[in-house]
Amino acid sequence: MLKQFFIICSGADTDILKTCSVGEQNKYAGIGATVLFTAIMAFIAGSYALYTVFDNPYTSIFFGLIWGLLIFNLDRYIVSTIKKTDSLFKEIIQASPRIVLAVIIAIVISKPLELKIFEKEINQVLLEQKNQMTLANKRQLAEQFLPTITTLQNDIENLNNTVSIKEAEVNALYNTYIGEAEGTAGTNLLGKGPVYKEKREKHDALLAELQLLKAENKAKIIGIENDIANLKSQYNLQVATSQTIIDNFDGLMARVEALGKLPRLPSFFIFLLFLAIETSPILAKLLSPKGAYDLKLEDEETALKTHVLQNKNQRDALLKTDYAINDRIYSDLENEEELYTYKRNKLRELMQLQADSFYKKQKNIL
Structure with missing residues (x-):
């Protein structure tokens, strides 16, 4: 049950992953656990940071929970959207925006916890x-x-x-x-x-x-x-x-400025710790070889892509054929004498009716 929950946290397709080996399932369960614990750390950090603003534990916990869920959703999205390909360079290019986002998230998460860890030193600076x-x-x-x-x-x-x-x-x-x-x-x-x-x-x-x-x-x-x-x-x-x-x-803000006056090396190590935690799911997917889950997911996606392309090509061919048939039909009808005579008679009747109507209007005016 817990393993299934971690797999859901990883953003993987559970139906496909059920058909894979236990080792493949454990890999994605580990990625999902990392995503979950990162969100929990974000919840704790956000709650403490907001407590320094609102001085109300209930308000801080409420907004901290929202912040933790936001980080959880972002991490889950980042991990789930990285696709394994045959080129490591393409994978790095694909993951580079997500790594930048992970760095930003790590900074945001680590800073409130640094404020709590170095609270005594910060209080001395503030004093x-x-x-x-x-x-x-x-x-x-x-x-x-x-x-x-x-x-x-x-x-x-x-x-x-x-x-x-x-x-x-x-x-x-x-x-x-x-x-x-x-x-x-x-x-x-x-x-x-x-x-x-x-x-x-x-x-x-x-x-x-x-x-x-x-x-x-x-x-x-x-x-x-x-x-x-x-x-x-x-x-x-x-x-x-x-x-x-x-x-x-x-x-x-005063505590953040006071933190900046303390030695930067301990804060840097804490940042590196959260950066490692935040980027570990991405790095795990980049460094791991293409597994059964990736192959099956690629197979489903390419099959759907092929089906869509086939339907598009069929509709294009059908439209092109329909244009050609219509051109031939109107070309044949153009030379039919019976259709010409019928349309000529109808047009003559229409012109007679227009003439009669114009005559009546002019007569009423006079």
Whole structure:
């Protein structure tokens, strides 16, 4: 039962193969088993590749099954359409497009399995890429927010400097009127005289301005600090949002690119393995001698071709003979006086009827 199933997978004519030897049947059963296992590998590879895209096992298995059936049908068609001839060169020419197709199928099948086999190494490459992307993203976002934040911080520093300058002026006036009172500066007279009062009034007025300036600048600084806090909050929000995108940077294309950065020799050997599996049925048919199955299949095909050619030639001869007979018949009828007289009388009656009809129409018009 299993052997019969493998023969069906090979695409061979089961009715013809039943009349062949056991060895011939085993050869095509082996070819069919190779076709089947290649399709199973394609199903596994396709399911994994699609799982990296959809992140859903049921969807991946469904489309992977379709992909496996497609590869099975292609391989079965490739093997079944290679015909054994007496010339190896003709067989190679006949199989060359199918070998190219087999190479393409091997590449498509092997790549998803390479992604799974080297998954840990690919994850390490992706981690390094994500870290680089994170740093680059923070730098880019900082370039958007940092100039504005720096400007606002400079405004705060300018406001603080204005207060400091005003405080220095107030302290200078304070020292001046204290020195006047103690007699150590100004008039050098001990006591609170007119000059002391003048200096004290200037100090008090400037102190009131300082207090007012401090209150105004404090309100401005609070507003600016709120703006800086909002900008930093926006920066952190954008960093968090973009980090989510970076963390999800592990799709199929990203993994394929990461695989390309790994040493190519292991991947090449895996590709050669699948190429050998994919082309083995074709090579088996090319290298094997013409067997009983090939001879019987060729006999049936040539018999049918001969029958079709015979029918075509018979129809061509029949048509040619019919043309010749018709030419002779019309040639003989051309000289018969009775046929001429009959047709002449009928044509005369027709012309009379046409004349009568024309006469009636003209009469009605008048």
